[in-house]
Amino acid sequence: MADTFLSLADLVKVNDQNLADIDVKDILDDAPFMGALAADTSSNGTDHKYLKETGAPVVGFRDPNTGRENEKSGDTLVTINLKILDASFNVDKALADAYKKGPEAYIAREAKRHLKAAFFVAEQQFINGTGNEADGFTGLADALALPNAMTHDAGGSTADTASSVYLVRTNADGTDATAITGEDGQISIDESVVQAIEDVANGGRFTGYHTPILGWLGLQVGSAHSVGRICNITEDAGKTLDDDLIYRALSLFPASRQPNLIVMNRRSLRQLRESRTATNATGTPAPRPTDVDGIRIVTTDAIVSTETILS
Secondary structure (H helix, E strand, O other): OOOOOOOOHHOOOEOOOOOOOHHHHHHHHHOHHHOOEEEEOOOOOEEEEEEEEEEEOOOOOOOOOOOOOOOOOOOEEEEEEEEEEEOOEEEEEHHHHHOOHHHHHHHHHHHHHHHHHHHHHHHHHHHHHHHOOOOOOOHHHHHHOOOOOOOEEEEOOOOOOOOEEEEOOOOOOOOOOOOEEOHHHHHEEEOOEEEEEOOOOOOOOOEEEEEEEEEEEEOOOOOOOOOEEEEEEEOOOOOOHHHHHHHHHOOOOOOOOOOOOOOOOEEHHHHHHHHHHHHHHOOOOOOOOOOOOOEEEOOOOOOOOOOOOOO
């Protein structure tokens, strides 16, 4: 059975003043990596700081009556600046008021849809980082560009057909990859306000309900050995995903700090299954992969198959 940790779905408190039927767990079904990633609140409001051990103390043996110089460990202060996740929206007051279940139900329906879209955008940001939205927080792709000791190159070369697989270590200790939320994990859905809404596309204004939905998010990578990546996976012959590639990436992690999530898209999952079909004893189609050596596979649409070739 896969490990479960305090997740974003457990942590986020939707501060809902007037709306109903907001089910965060249901919304996170379309953000499977966020649902599997351990989560914690920031150390200081909209900033998160932690110490990362970057130097081990020097120890060893000595002869009797022979001293050794004292050596200390080294730490580096890491600061993560959280970014605002904004799912605020406007609806035409006339439309909302005409809804058969009333304006509150209309706004609640829109709020759920906006939250669902926002969490998928956040999932894209966790994985693709500033390559997804430059104004967002840094993600896995930012930490694992080439050259990097924790990034393995699959060797694909066809332009704009690449994808990546991420190997992630996450845990309840909060020392590795962790989703960080600001303001005590609160995503605030404030009271809807009637106001004049500017129609930017067509000019003029209309009367509408404005509903602010705001929260703070960021990603703590943890240590240099908390995450790994297989990049440049394409459809080129010999450059698709298989178990050998995954085991090469697993060998980059310390023996005592192996990852517990393997994050990939649907194309990579299909390639992995096809590689197993070709090598099994009977040649019959392999079942849909759910793990590699007990490490859970998480499939997400946030990883595309049109990445630029990394070099």
